[in-house]
Amino acid sequence: MKKLFYSIVLLSLSSSLLGQVYFEEEEADSLQFKDRLFFGGNFSANLGFGGGSSFVDISPLVGYMVNTDFSVGVGATYLYVSREFIILPGNDRFRVSNSVYGGRAFLRHTVIENYFAHGEVETLNTEVPLNDGSNRTTREWVPGVFIGGGTFQPIFARGGVNITVLYNLAYDSIRSPYGSAWVFRFGVTF
Structure with missing residues (x-):
């Protein structure tokens, strides 16, 4: 229970700096292209609490505010991941530590004032264990x-401040660098 509590606290403290700006409706209609662009990214970390997985995430992004309710954008992702795997049937354990890199694209639509729906696709290049009973790995592109x-x-x-909760529909517990299909992002916008 203590580990779960600490994991939730660490996830809550992970920082996501999303540079999306806030404009009033009338102001947004008159904005030029450069004024509709926003920059930011996220930084987060889980240092081994919950499941023996640790990661550090640095992910810059650039987006475009199509109108006051709809934004699109792209970003790069870099993760340093250290994760423990179990080889069956002997239950031998081995750890994979590697640099994960890739990209993502997102859509965000305001549903009602201050609440939004978010969709995102990404592909990450990471070390994945071979399913051959050994502790060998191979690099693969893993979609999300x-x-x-x-x-x-x-x-x-x-x-302002934002909180985003996402679920990875393509989550694979062996191949994904994330420890769970759920991703929580907490951020400050400048």
């Missing part, structure tokens, strides 16, 4: 398809 939503609370004229 995320759906979910969140809330954005404006605090400043062009920023």
